[in-house]
Amino acid sequence: MTSSALRNAWLEIRKLKHEPALAFLIAAVTTITCFFVLWPIAKVVSFPRPEDYLQLFTNSRWFQAALNSLFMMAISTLSCTAVAFLFAYSIARLDIPFKGLFRFVTLLPIVSPPFIVALSYILLFGRQGIVSKQLLHANFDIYGWHGLWLVQTITFFPFAYAVIYGVLKSLPVHLEYAAHNLGATRWQVFRHVFLPLCRPGLAGGALIAAMNVLADFGNPMIIAGNFTLLPTEAYMQMSGWFDLSSASVLSTALLLPALALFFANRIWLGRRSYVTVTGKESSLKAYPVPSYVKWGLFACCLFVALFVLAVYGVLFYGAFTKTWGYDWSFTLQNLKYVAAKGTELYNSIRYALFSSFAAAVLGMILAYLVQRKRIGFNRLLDFLAILPGAVPGVFLGLGFAMAFNQAPLDLSGTSAIMILALTFWNLPTCYSASSAGLQQIGSSLEDASLNLGAGSFRTFRNVLLPLLKGPFLSGLSVAFLRSVTCLSVIIFIYSAHTSVGTVSILNLVQNGAWGGASAFTAVLISIAFAVHAATQLIARAYDRRKS
């Protein structure tokens, strides 16, 4: 079995002698990916001495941080999954108004900076908060785990929603009719048929949410106060004491559960794939639910939706307010802040453009090699391409900082390291998009092109590239958004010259400059959305031309 696999690999590799350029490409891509994915990880994990790792258990502060991380992961994942299910069920199954609004609300947090909810939360409920101070004249202590819990729920439920909704939509409705037909009540159908069928979706959604919660850096930085978590503690060790060893230990402690979740999710998705294939979308209408249930769920959705809208509303309001909490008069003063930080903004966009483009190209090439070229180590390449997705942002940032600050490649403080880190951080996103796109294209198209006399490169260019434009663009645009709004990866690698918008916002927040922070965030989101909308338009125009 393995010997025949090796034989086949050898045969395939031997064929490459007719296409030396392809062979070179494979070698180059493999080397580059190995170097920028494995090397930083190895560097971080191997940096501390073995006994340093023991401190995780002996150092009570660290142990507490680890416990806190797990605790937040548990409760936020639960709440994210619950809210996500609420939205998914309401949108997929209920005949309610405002579905467009609800869909929009499930999209917003995905494409926003990771700390925006935390920032708004302070603006709403903090000591100078518009709700707490102006409306209720109360003073809450919002810093700590409960504030973080709420903020993470709002920030990460959309990720779970995407998965759960996908499964709910493809559930065969006729099974429920069959159960009703056999005499089951609505509640029994829900419990005995609907929920069991949803379970894969719920589990998948929960895993995605858990991964994001665990790796979350921006929200805890802003709102957790003295409640330390692994990512923030790692950052403290690094920025406060330049203690690489401690930062490495803490990041590695974060990496292990992250990897476990990630691969659980991969396996889960793999298992699910054939469930959804058979569950073809039905034109049957779902069995109606009683109206008090329906409107009850609707009210819940509306409440969450309004909260999310308030998050964004207050941010834009804050951007044009003189002194939050004291002087509510209109001003453009805050935008001047932003203008003064023009370099950072420029860097944000520049790095995002370069890195998303690089990630999209590399992701597409990798997807092509992995899926279409039998080269003997396809699974290794696949693993390398998705691995950065499992690595928490802080870990990756730390890894780049430690791996590329000396020979053979000293990049510390350069733009190159920022772009490279963001590129490989986004690689899994783009790779998955291209991979999914490739799976839609039957391999017989390429066979046909080869058969007519086109070599691998021409086939790729003439046949695959035009058909992959859609996934390429969508991967590119998501990567761009993620890069512009990224904080965790770059917090360890930026320098005075290469600082970006999100870092400035963090500084403004830490100095209590809410107005400036809001304005900066508002500008950043606007730019990100403008670019996102532009790529969407291009993609749509392309689709229209195609049909």
Place this chain on the structure above:
Amino acid sequence: MSELQPHIRIDNVTKSFGSYSAIRNVCLDIPRGSFTTLLGPSGCGKTTLMRLIAGFDEPDSGSILIDGAEMNGIPAFRRKTPLVFQEYALFPHMTVYENIAYGLKLQKVPRDEIRRKVGEMLEMFGLEGLGDRQPKQLSGGQQQRVAFARALVTGQDILLMDEPLSNLDAKMRVEVRNELRELQQRAGITAVFVTHDQDEALSLSDRIAVFDKGRICQAGTPWEVYFKPDNAFVADFVGTANFIPGEVAAVEGGELVVRCEGAHHRVDGGGRSFSQGDQVTLVVRPECISISMEAGPEGSAGKGWSGEIMSSSFLGRMVRYRVRCGSMTYDVDDASPSVRGVLQGSVRLQMDSSKIHVLLGSGEL
């Protein structure tokens, strides 16, 4: 380039997927200018062999030679073996014109000549005016014609076709296959055609290679395959056959006397050696048995067998009966049903000894 050298030679080729052998020790010579059909049930390895010839996969062992040149290791895009895909594989992002022109463009043919050649193809396949359409705006039959045009336009002397007609309706299939045969003969192309439809195979081919489970069971002319099958699988897969177990009672020169079901038949041994006492199986096609109403005791009693009709199905040009004679059940065709109407009850069967084919062994499939 001698006339004797086969255009395509498949020499002892084996191909496995994991532990499953899809092609086992296949040898086949495909003469230049011939129309050769690979016929076999679903999953027997026809597509696999085509992909090996076209170079999408490499054989595990053995070799494929085209014009005497070994093809192992030659990538697909250097082989000049245009293939019409089972599912057409038209490029969805190109128009019909661009699809057909693609191969020429790769050969850097001048623009004017491309236009001329593609125009010819469009005309030849009745696709005039459809050049600007996207493939999905065409009917299945039109798409299939585009696939043919795309494979033929480069003017190679080989054409591989993997069940190209399987997506067409019955009437269209017959039309297209006649056109195809004409075209192939006119252009002198060496055609390799895959199908699991025996009618298609018999009507189109110069030679048929019958496949089963990755092996070639028999290769020969349609005539040979139909009337002189090498084994029970071929006999059963190509057409319908009655298998009658018997024993060789005597060998007289090239002829055998076979005893079966209490009767003796004098049949042609087909040049193979039998000896007295061999267990054999007679293969008799339904149309080689004549059926008539039981003539009563005074008629030609003793000739043929009497039997009882169990069921009949009317197929238009003929009626097929299932007739029970003792322990055996026979399929029998009556080619002129309109004259007598459907028969019922007791009948008499007679075999045309000259069309009986003998297989050695008990005839297990």
